[in-house]
Amino acid sequence: MKLGLFFRLACSNIRKNHQLYVPHILAGTGLTGVFYVMLTLANDERLENIKGGYAIPAIMSIGCVVVAILSVILVFFTNSFLMKQRTREYGMYNVLGMEKRHVGHIMFFENLISTVISIVSGVLFGMLIYKLCCMFICKMLHVETILGFYVDPWCVLKTIGGFAAMYLAAFLWNRFRLARLRPVELLASAGTGEKEPKVKWILLVIGLATLGAGYYIALTVETPLRAIPNFFKAVILVIIGTYALFLAGSIAFLKLLRKNKEFYYRRKNMIAVSDLLYRMKQNAIGLASIAILATGVIVMMSTTVCLYTGTEETIKKYFLDGDSDVFVKTYGRYSEEKDGKWESYHFQLPEETVRELLEKTVKEYGSEVVSFKPMRNLSDVFHFENGKGTIYQTRSSFALIPEGTVQLIIIPLEDYNGISGQSVTLENGEVGWFALSDDSPEITKTVPKQFTIGGQSMTIGNKVKKLSLTPGEAYTADTYGIIVPSLEKLEAIVDGLDRELDEEYGGDSRYYLYASVNYTYSVQVADPKKLAEVDTEQQMSSTFGTYLHDRLVELGYDEDHTDAYAYWDSSWGMRNELFAMYGSLFFLGILLSMVFLFATALIIYYKQISEGYDDRGRFQILQKVGMTQKETKGTIRRQIVIVFFLPLVTAVIHMIVAYPVIRKLLKLLMMPNDTLFLLCTAATVVAFALIYMVIYRLTARTYYRIVR
Amino acid sequence: MSILEVSNLKKIYTTRFGGNKVQALTNVTFTVEKGEYVAIMGESGSGKTTLLNILAALDRPTAGKVILEGKELSGIKESEMATFRRENLGFVFQEFNLLDTFSIRDNILLPLVLNGAKPSELEGKLQPIAERLGISDLLAKFPYEVSGGQKQRTAVARALITDPKLILADEPTGALDSKSTDDLLRVFRDINSQGQTILMVTHSTKAASHASRVLFIRDGEVFHQIYRGDCTNEQLYQKISDTLTLLTTGGEKR
Ligand SMILES: Nc1ncnc2c1ncn2[C@@H]1O[C@H](COP(=O)(O)OP(=O)(O)OP(=O)(O)O)[C@@H](O)[C@H]1O
Ligand SMILES: [Mg+2]
Numbered sequence: 001m002k003l004g005l006f007f008r009l010a011c012s013n014i015r016k017n018h019q020l021y022v023p024h025i026l027a028g029t030g031l032t033g034v035f036y037v038m039l040t041l042a043n044d045e046r047l048e049n050i051k052g053g054y055a056i057p058a059i060m061s062i063g064c065v066v067v068a069i070l071s072v073i074l075v076f077f078t079n080s081f082l083m084k085q086r087t088r089e090y091g092m093y094n095v096l097g098m099e100k101r102h103v104g105h106i107m108f109f110e111n112l113i114s115t116v117i118s119i120v121s122g123v124l125f126g127m128l129i130y131k132l133c134c135m136f137i138c139k140m141l142h143v144e145t146i147l148g149f150y151v152d153p154w155c156v157l158k159t160i161g162g163f164a165a166m167y168l169a170a171f172l173w174n175r176f177r178l179a180r181l182r183p184v185e186l187l188a189s190a191g192t193g194e195k196e197p198k199v200k201w202i203l204l205v206i207g208l209a210t211l212g213a214g215y216y217i218a219l220t221v222e223t224p225l226r227a228i229p230n231f232f233k234a235v236i237l238v239i240i241g242t243y244a245l246f247l248a249g250s251i252a253f254l255k256l257l258r259k260n261k262e263f264y265y266r267r268k269n270m271i272a273v274s275d276l277l278y279r280m281k282q283n284a285i286g287l288a289s290i291a292i293l294a295t296g297v298i299v300m301m302s303t304t305v306c307l308y309t310g311t312e313e314t315i316k317k318y319f320l321d322g323d324s325d326v327f328v329k330t331y332g333r334y335s336e337e338k339d340g341k342w343e344s345y346h347f348q349l350p351e352e353t354v355r356e357l358l359e360k361t362v363k364e365y366g367s368e369v370v371s372f373k374p375m376r377n378l379s380d381v382f383h384f385e386n387g388k389g390t391i392y393q394t395r396s397s398f399a400l401i402p403e404g405t406v407q408l409i410i411i412p413l414e415d416y417n418g419i420s421g422q423s424v425t426l427e428n429g430e431v432g433w434f435a436l437s438d439d440s441p442e443i444t445k446t447v448p449k450q451f452t453i454g455g456q457s458m459t460i461g462n463k464v465k466k467l468s469l470t471p472g473e474a475y476t477a478d479t480y481g482i483i484v485p486s487l488e489k490l491e492a493i494v495d496g497l498d499r500e501l502d503e504e505y506g507g508d509s510r511y512y513l514y515a516s517v518n519y520t521y522s523v524q525v526a527d528p529k530k531l532a533e534v535d536t537e538q539q540m541s542s543t544f545g546t547y548l549h550d551r552l553v554e555l556g557y558d559e560d561h562t563d564a565y566a567y568w569d570s571s572w573g574m575r576n577e578l579f580a581m582y583g584s585l586f587f588l589g590i591l592l593s594m595v596f597l598f599a600t601a602l603i604i605y606y607k608q609i610s611e612g613y614d615d616r617g618r619f620q621i622l623q624k625v626g627m628t629q630k631e632t633k634g635t636i637r638r639q640i641v642i643v644f645f646l647p648l649v650t651a652v653i654h655m656i657v658a659y660p661v662i663r664k665l666l667k668l669l670m671m672p673n674d675t676l677f678l679l680c681t682a683a684t685v686v687a688f689a690l691i692y693m694v695i696y697r698l699t700a701r702t703y704y705r706i707v708r
Numbered sequence: 709m710s711i712l713e714v715s716n717l718k719k720i721y722t723t724r725f726g727g728n729k730v731q732a733l734t735n736v737t738f739t740v741e742k743g744e745y746v747a748i749m750g751e752s753g754s755g756k757t758t759l760l761n762i763l764a765a766l767d768r769p770t771a772g773k774v775i776l777e778g779k780e781l782s783g784i785k786e787s788e789m790a791t792f793r794r795e796n797l798g799f800v801f802q803e804f805n806l807l808d809t810f811s812i813r814d815n816i817l818l819p820l821v822l823n824g825a826k827p828s829e830l831e832g833k834l835q836p837i838a839e840r841l842g843i844s845d846l847l848a849k850f851p852y853e854v855s856g857g858q859k860q861r862t863a864v865a866r867a868l869i870t871d872p873k874l875i876l877a878d879e880p881t882g883a884l885d886s887k888s889t890d891d892l893l894r895v896f897r898d899i900n901s902q903g904q905t906i907l908m909v910t911h912s913t914k915a916a917s918h919a920s921r922v923l924f925i926r927d928g929e930v931f932h933q934i935y936r937g938d939c940t941n942e943q944l945y946q947k948i949s950d951t952l953t954l955l956t957t958g959g960e961k962r
Contacts, residue, residue, distance in 0.1 A: 196811075196850050265817065265827040274809040621805045624766065625866070626794035626819055628787065 006102065010109030013089075019609065019702075020085055024078045025118050027602050028163070031071040032122025034595055036159040037130050038064040043155055046146050047137065052576030056137075056584045063588045067595060072166060074599055079170040081606045083177065090178060104175055111174065115167040119160055126159070127151060133587070140308070140583035197251050197281035204248035211241025218661045228668070231661050238654060239292055246288035250280040250646075271622070271635050272642075279611065279643055286603045287647050293596045294651035294692070295658075298684050300596075302655075303662060304589035306680040307582040307671055314578065314670045319571050320419065321468040324522040325531075327375070327569040328544070330354055331519060332552055335561045348519055349548065349564075357547040358523065364543065365534055368526040373418045375520045376487060378410040378494055382453065384446065389453040391497060391515060406446040407479040409436075409469060410453075412487040419522060420467055424483065430461030432483035436469060437667075440478040447480070454496025454515070456489065458482075490517060532572030541568030601695045604644070608699045611640075612706030619707055636707070644696050652685060711873060711905050712740040712763070717772035719758050719928075732758040734928035736772070740874070740907060745900040747916035748909045749948070750925035751955070756909040759925070760878050763907070764797060765789050777873055794819055798867030800877040804859040806851040806866075812858075813847040816865045823870060837865045841895060857888025864895060868904075875899075877908040881915050893918045913952065917945035924951060931955065 014021050042060035047053055093103050131149060138145045214237030221230045254277045258264050264273060280287075307314075316322045335344040351374060359369045383392040384404040392405050416432070417423055424432055433443045449460050467481055484490050497515035525531060531540070548564035615636060622632045663677055671677070719733040732755040740746050750756050761767040763774060765781050774781040776796060784792050798819075799805075806815045816838070817830050825833075838844045841861045846854055854862070860880060867875050877896075881889040889912070897918055900906055908919065916922050918941060924932040932955075934947050 195852070261827045261830075265821050265825075265830055267822055267824060270814065270818065270821050274807075274814065278809045618807060618809070621807055624764075624799060624801070624805055626790050626797075626822055628790035630787075631790065 003105070006105040007109050010106050010113060013106065013110055014113060017086065020082050021114060023602055023605055024082055025114050025121075027074055027078050027598070028114070028118025028167075029122040029125055030598055031067065031074060031595070032119050032159060032163050033125035033129065034591060035064065035067045035071060035162070036123055036126030036155060037133055038067050038591070039159060040126075040130055040150070040152050040155045041133065041137075043152055044134075044150060046150070047134075050138075050141060050143050050580060052573070052578075052580035053141070053584075055577075055581045059581070059584045059588055063592060066592060068162070070595060070599060071163070074602065075166055075170060076173075078602065078606070079174065081610070083174050085610075087181070091181070100178065104178060107174060107178060108171065111167065111171040115164065115171075118167070119163050122163070123156060123159060133591075137584060137587050140586060141579050142583075197277055199252045199255055200248040201252075203244045204252050207241050207244025207247070207249055209241075210237045211245060214238035214241055215657050218657050221661050221664060228665065231665060234658075234661065238657075242291055242650065242654075243285070243288045246280070246284040246291070250284060251277060254280065268635075272639055275618070275635075275639050276642065279639060282610070283607055283643065286607050287643065290600050290603055291647035291650040291654070293600050294647055294688065295654040297593045297596045298651055298655050298681070298688055299658065299662065300589040301593050301688075302677065302681040302684040303666065304582070304586040305684065306666065306673075306677045307669060308586040309680070310671050310673050310676050311575070311578045311582055313673055313676070315571055315574050317468055318574065318670060320522060323419070323524065325525050325528045325571050326523040327520055327567075328354070328358060328523055329518055329520045329567040329569075330548060331565050332548070332557075333563045333565065334557060346516065348517075349552075351521075353551060354519075354521060354548075357551060358521075358544060360547060361540060361544040362523075362525055362531075365531055365540055367528075367531050370524040370526050371522075372524075373522045374415050375419055375522045376412060376415055376490065377518050377520065378490060378515060379407070379518065380515065381405060381407045384448060384451065387448045387451045389447070389451055390500060404446055406443075408447075408482050409479065410482045410484055410490055410493065411467075412490050413483050413485050414487065416464070416467070416481075416483045420465055422465055424464050426483065426485050427461055429457070429459050431458045431485075432461055432464040434464050434466045434481045434483075436466070436479040436481065440480070443480045446478065454493040454498075454500065456493045456496060458484070528571060531570070532575070535570070535572065540570070541566050544568065597691060597695075600692070601699070604695055605699045605702065608703040609706065612703045615703075616707050640700065640703070648689060648692055651688075655681065655685065710739040711742045711744075711777055712907070713773070713775040714738050714763070715773045715775075717759070717762065717774065718770045719755070719762065719767075720770045721758075732928055733762075733769070733772075736925070736928070736930055738923060738930055738933070740905060742905055743900070743903050745896070745906045745918070745920045746908070747919035747922045748907070748925060749911070749913075749916055749922060749952070750931075752911075754925045755928045756925055757878055760876055760907075760909055764799060764876055765793050791823075794823055794870060796873045798870065798872035798875040800860070800863050800867050800875065800880045802879040802882040804851070804856075804863050804883070806859055806862060808851050810850075811847065812843065812849050812851070812854065812862050815851070815862055816847075816869055819866060819870045833869055837868055840898070841865050842891075855888070857884050857891055860884060860888065860892055861895065864892070864899075868899065873905065875904060875906045877906065877910075879909055879911060881910065881912055889915065913945055913948045916948050917941045919944075922948055922951075924955060926955060 038060055041047060042057045042064055047056045050056070090103050090107070093106070094100060134146050134150070214234045217230050217234040217237070254273055257269070257273050258277070263269055319325060319327075330349055332347050332349055333344050334347065335342055337343075355369075355372050358372065362369050381392040382389040382405070383402065384406070389408075413424065413426060413432075426432060435441075435443065444460060447460065451458060451460075464483060469481060484493070494515045494517050501514060545564055545566040548566055549562070552562050552564055553559045619632055619636065622635075623629060627635075659681065663674060666677060715737045717733050717736040719731075721730040721732055722728075723730070736755075736759060748756055748759070758767070762769050763776075765784070768782070806812075807818070810818065813834065816834060820830060820833060834847075835844070838847060841864060843858060843861050843865065846858055846862075851859055851862075860883075864880075867877075880896075881892055884892060893915055896906060896908070900920075906919075908915070910916050920936045922934045922944075923930055924934075932951055934944070934951060936944055939947065
């Protein structure tokens, strides 16, 4: 009976305030739906079983977390906005003689209705688009489309539970605020006039310092590996700086303008400057959030698009500019018992044996080996001091990498000539060199002209033609190739290094360090496409491994205590893996960008509404004081445009500063093409600006309807 | 010489949905001489604000003419209207209509700035007016920091700063207590004695008793008018009270 009345009142309130409730419910629906999709994607085994798709659940889980965080923020944002607008109405009920308890009932029903609608429609929406998302992912991953309707009851429950808890928390907060407010306060608000914004000097200094530090870090990052921790440091600093400067900097700047009498007391400027001062006070947080979200969208989209579209190129570059299809690395290991302890020895298999068994394996899968070239090397990070190079041990990824640290890939001359097709000769005692990246300076900047590694002294000689190599580990610093006269020389270096490492770390069981030659062979096959169809990388490599092991047993090794290792790195395997990874990252980028854009639109919409009501009064006064309607509209439009485009401009500036770091991060992911990234970034910025403009146009319409 | 001539003014409001029509002004005719201080009285809903809005060119009449200093308002183009209003008219409203984003100083200076005055000239014009109105100490404050009477004096300063030919005031004392009302009426009398023409709508007999002439409006027409002549404020007050009694008891037209 009575509850029924409250329920009906709540219904009619929602209908009456649809301008506020529709976006609130839409936001809830959208976020619930996207969260459900992300969660299900992270748990869908069918995706995990896609060739190379093992990373998909992890990637989607990241998406889940981001959406969850954003959901909490947005739900509380729309909720608090809603409450601010409704407070007067609740106060009215209270003044008209309704008990607070009863106002609370009405509020409860309002919250309940909007929550139920949001969650139910959200989950249904999620289920509907899930299939679409799956199809889209399969398209992007270049795999056959997964069909069939898929619902994971667990995911449904988790989604409903999570969002219900969030809305419950929001309701309790509202109820708490209602209980604490006195009717007078409930009714007050209009007509009190807002206080003049003060410049918060401390915040201003913090903002300048953090933004400056963030930019400085971003602009001075030298090496890709350091880019990772520094990037996150910079991101956090820039976020803090953006908020602080939007809050304090904008007001300080406008006040400075107001101090300048010659500038301020002009027709065009006077109203704009003072009004902007108040607009910034009210909207700084919202605008800063938009700037951050916009930057997020631009960074996500430009990088994921770039990685995704550059996949083929990355693969080509990795496989010696397309001169190779498979890298094979092998060694044998033999274990024996010594004084009650097991010790193992690594040993190399002869080149001819590897070649023979490899040809056998490839033939079995229906293709043929076209070329087989050894590419033996030692790849490691070295630190040079007094002309002596030692293997550099990073203690932690956050540690500063000292001067004189460089990554070297040491290759014997015969292998270099074999792969590059050159016929380089070396002077006595000299080594050839090349830089992997065209940006790198001369090698002598870090490595002394005369140097020793592993007790072998060498002199830096001529620069030779660059090999399109990808270092085994991530780029730590500038990476150079060093060409030594022979395999024997390389082995001597490795032996020397091993001795040094043993002396330094031998007693310490925490370190099990040794240097070793990578016996890698670059293999080209007749028909890689065909192999890509029949092989899921593991199959061929395990066949090859079995042949190697059998051969070792034939050669008299103990069957049980001997292992043959074959690392098999094929272009088709890499293609599957990269497409799975970059494709799902790209998908995540798109989905998150849509959520971010949606959040942006929501913030702008609410901003326009709340400003619209304020501006209506100002608009009328200005006309009474003697401005034409056209002039008034002009000033207001100009302000709105400034406020509107401030976040966009901020985002673009952030992106410009972040550009070099992101480029370095992409190198870490083996994305070599700078032009492509520049293109992707430019395209993303333009696309984002266009969408942003559309959002502006749509919300501005609501605004002008209110003002008129 | 008459500064304002109003003849046969008529205003019919059409409600938003078309149907209902409200006749706010039926036939209003009167003139105001230069230097006069005219009060307009009448019951609520008799059309006073409507009249003032038309005089201020904020609204257009349905029929009739308004001539300000020999210039007919309906002949002024929409685009020039705002400039005309800024240069010739000053307004004081019941709800002050100050911009809360502006300091008191900026609120007063706004019309001058809109007129394109040089920034260097502003202070010279502001100081004497602020002093006369007793708000020199408040210039740096914001509207929410000052009292209602001070707000209204700010509004008067804003109206005066452009040296308007005519000041229009709509119930300027409506939101003030009696002390502030007295202050404001003194200000009005001062500026009137210096030659400023004032047209003031008011409900307050006391306010009207300061004027040199009182017009009574009923049913959208000028029903009656009283000239001060040699009367003191008290005598005029009595005359106005009598007329008002007559008005409410529904006496015959003059
Ligand atoms: N914008 C409008 N649309 C329709 N009718 C209006 C409008 N403005 C005023 N009216 C009507 O015109 C008549 C005169 O209104 P007006 O505001 O001029 O009265 P008033 O004399 O100023 O009253 P008060 O002393 O209460 O301020 C009233 O009946 C009013 O309802
Ligand atoms: Mg009125």
